[in-house]
Amino acid sequence: MDSAALLSAPSRPRSSRRNLVFAGAAACACALALFAVFSGATGSTGLNSSLVATRPTLRTFLAKTGYSAAQAMVPVQQQRRNVAGSAVAPELKTAPVAKDFKEPRFMWQALREAVDEEMERDPNVMIMGEDVGHYGGSYKVTTDLYKKFGEMRVLDTPICENGFTGMAIGAAMTGLRPIVEGMNMGFLLLAFNQISNNCGMLHYTSGGQYKVPIVIRGPGGVGRQLGAEHSQRLESYFQAIPGVQLVAVSTPRNAKALLKAAIRSDNPIVFFEHVLLYNLKDEVGGPDEVQSLEHAEMVREGTDVTILTYGRMRYTVMEAVKTLEAKGYNPEVIDLISLKPFDLHAIKKSVEKTHKCIIVEECMMTGGIGASLSSEIHERFFDSLDHNVVRLSSQDVPTAFALELEAATIVQPEQVVAAVEKVVG
Amino acid sequence: QDHVFAQYRELGVFLWRGFSMQQVAHQCFSNVHDLGKGRQMPMHFGSRALNLHTISSPLTTQLPQAVGTAYALKQRAGEDAVVACYFGDGAASEGDFHAALNFAATLECPVLFFCRNNGWAISTPVHEQFRGDGILSRAKGYGMYGYRVDGNDMLAVYEATKEAREYAVQHNKPVLLEAMSYRRGHHSSSDDSSTYRPNDELEWWQNNNNPIDRMRLHLEARGAWDSDKEAAMRQAMKKQVVACLNEAERAPKPPIGDLFTDVYQEMPPRLKEQKAALEEHLAKYPEAYNLGKYAQE
Numbered sequence: 001m002d003s004a005a006l007l008s009a010p011s012r013p014r015s016s017r018r019n020l021v022f023a024g025a026a027a028c029a030c031a032l033a034l035f036a037v038f039s040g041a042t043g044s045t046g047l048n049s050s051l052v053a054t055r056p057t058l059r060t061f062l063a064k065t066g067y068s069a070a071q072a073m074v075p076v077q078q079q080r081r082n083v084a085g086s087a088v089a090p091e092l093k094t095a096p097v098a099k100d101f102k103e104p105r106f107m108w109q110a111l112r113e114a115v116d117e118e119m120e121r122d123p124n125v126m127i128m129g130e131d132v133g134h135y136g137g138s139y140k141v142t143t144d145l146y147k148k149f150g151e152m153r154v155l156d157t158p159i160c161e162n163g164f165t166g167m168a169i170g171a172a173m174t175g176l177r178p179i180v181e182g183m184n185m186g187f188l189l190l191a192f193n194q195i196s197n198n199c200g201m202l203h204y205t206s207g208g209q210y211k212v213p214i215v216i217r218g219p220g221g222v223g224r225q226l227g228a229e230h231s232q233r234l235e236s237y238f239q240a241i242p243g244v245q246l247v248a249v250s251t252p253r254n255a256k257a258l259l260k261a262a263i264r265s266d267n268p269i270v271f272f273e274h275v276l277l278y279n280l281k282d283e284v285g286g287p288d289e290v291q292s293l294e295h296a297e298m299v300r301e302g303t304d305v306t307i308l309t310y311g312r313m314r315y316t317v318m319e320a321v322k323t324l325e326a327k328g329y330n331p332e333v334i335d336l337i338s339l340k341p342f343d344l345h346a347i348k349k350s351v352e353k354t355h356k357c358i359i360v361e362e363c364m365m366t367g368g369i370g371a372s373l374s375s376e377i378h379e380r381f382f383d384s385l386d387h388n389v390v391r392l393s394s395q396d397v398p399t400a401f402a403l404e405l406e407a408a409t410i411v412q413p414e415q416v417v418a419a420v421e422k423v424v425g
Numbered sequence: 426q427d428h429v430f431a432q433y434r435e436l437g438v439f440l441w442r443g444f445s446m447q448q449v450a451h452q453c454f455s456n457v458h459d460l461g462k463g464r465q466m467p468m469h470f471g472s473r474a475l476n477l478h479t480i481s482s483p484l485t486t487q488l489p490q491a492v493g494t495a496y497a498l499k500q501r502a503g504e505d506a507v508v509a510c511y512f513g514d515g516a517a518s519e520g521d522f523h524a525a526l527n528f529a530a531t532l533e534c535p536v537l538f539f540c541r542n543n544g545w546a547i548s549t550p551v552h553e554q555f556r557g558d559g560i561l562s563r564a565k566g567y568g569m570y571g572y573r574v575d576g577n578d579m580l581a582v583y584e585a586t587k588e589a590r591e592y593a594v595q596h597n598k599p600v601l602l603e604a605m606s607y608r609r610g611h612h613s614s615s616d617d618s619s620t621y622r623p624n625d626e627l628e629w630w631q632n633n634n635n636p637i638d639r640m641r642l643h644l645e646a647r648g649a650w651d652s653d654k655e656a657a658m659r660q661a662m663k664k665q666v667v668a669c670l671n672e673a674e675r676a677p678k679p680p681i682g683d684l685f686t687d688v689y690q691e692m693p694p695r696l697k698e699q700k701a702a703l704e705e706h707l708a709k710y711p712e713a714y715n716l717g718k719y720a721q722e
Contacts, residue, residue, distance in 0.1 A: 152496075152500055158524075160520075160523070160527065162521055163489045163492075163521065163523075164489070166486055166489025166493065166525070167493035169490050170490030170491055170493025170494040173494065174493070193521075194489070197481060198483070198486050198490070203689075204464055205479055205481065206460075206461060206471045206478075207461040208462070208686070209460060209473040245689070267689050294693075341694065341695050
């Protein structure tokens, strides 16, 4: 293509539209097939369009499934209206919501409620990621939200983590409050450049002119035979980044309350969910319940030893606690919640009471959250300790696929029991 | 109203927008008047008031961010702004280039992707950077239109950019612009380009295809410029620049306490501790630090 042809670009669209129509017709079959799948998956009846032009024409149908040829055929003015219209849908159809917040619900539902409530409360909040729109998210956290808020606010992105994280940062600097969903936290390694060099830094390097009120969330941790690449613990890698906050949730209640708080916070937050906790069922708080992003949660008060943990390991610890109680021990269990910064007040109070500390984490031994936390506790509370801090972490190996090998990689309740026995005596 | 995401060779854009030469000097000297509070490298300025996003060093990260801003603007109905992002021929090799163009095309955001193809990425000439037909040829792959323009012809660049912007606004679509030019200077003050490129190549461009000379000749041919005006302007500009630099050099650095602010919205306890520890240390060993250079808090 020579420059002359390109310089006359504005006159090209007419002929190319024709080509697009033919291409569109050809792709129709594919689109229909896809649409059928989505309809089945989300239970929608299809053509109740969230666009202003509501006649269920082929054009609207194609536009709804994201085929851009349709957009090219629609006159520009109407296109503009369609865009604005799809940003706020006139028809508010949502998935059924339990009226009584006391009714237990799954963690993924709790997270979904948090996103839903915050998006309703503040029109600047939006969520983006792979398959968050029609598909409802790989872990169902955004189920049907696109129907209520439109396809611009619940945005399906192409597969490029660095791309959409960068995009979210740009949008955040321009007044939006984006939530970035990583399909798996491990994929966010691809976005490390944007997260470290820009997300964490732009507020600082711009002299405070630009803020980045972004929430980067997704499932991480070791799952059930997901393989090494899908079992990453990114809190290890992110903990050094200046300017970001790290939060790890563990119950439906704290997940909802913390996500709401994270969305409202002006700081960039990396929000760690755990891949095996989505189907945990429990009560959640109402639309006004938010939880502090910087405070730990007391899980079980005790006197013998302080056990610090977070995420899924909380349940491993509580499993061990059953055995320990039977053996006559009285451990204090604290869920860290805030991985950066650590809630040193809560930790201090506990260590000064028990004089012993065990950290139970899913990170690897080398360079994990436990490594940093252990050094902090030794440096600050040395005089209160009767025993060095004991760290129970995962092995420094990639997580194998075989079930037994995987189980041997992470901390098991028996190890927690053994550690308490050793430390307390 | 248009937002700008620059790389680091867009001083002209900043000056055009109203970012004063004095502010440029302040930023380069990282002093107390710098809007960035002395935190970024020279030439990495930013001004929210002028919609000029603070420049960050990693290449091409500004491209997906520009798309994000365009996406945010797109949701405000009636907004006729575009987002212009600038980058070089080398930066276009980064993965973020692909991400940004792909996203802008699929999301149909009004972004102007402006590539300064100046032939060199530090010591890497374009024929080692890519084998395709420049950067423009990639636009087609993403379903985007583009322009290739003689980057040393100021009027052509103006016309092409204007047309591209109108297209972007009217059709809500991204456009790629490739301006062909030559990097006459070294990559930066840490570079000596004579080690990797021939002097006669440089001289040829300087003498035969120099954008400033071309503009000057054009204006002289129209009777709007002459050698007297030239001499007067050069003198005046030099004086102004030197004055700006002097003033910037005289100004104190930002207060030491600013080291810890703006990391988060509010200073967390850990940073307060670190700040207190540093202040204690400085009080004890003042002679080891040039404390007089810093502004008081």
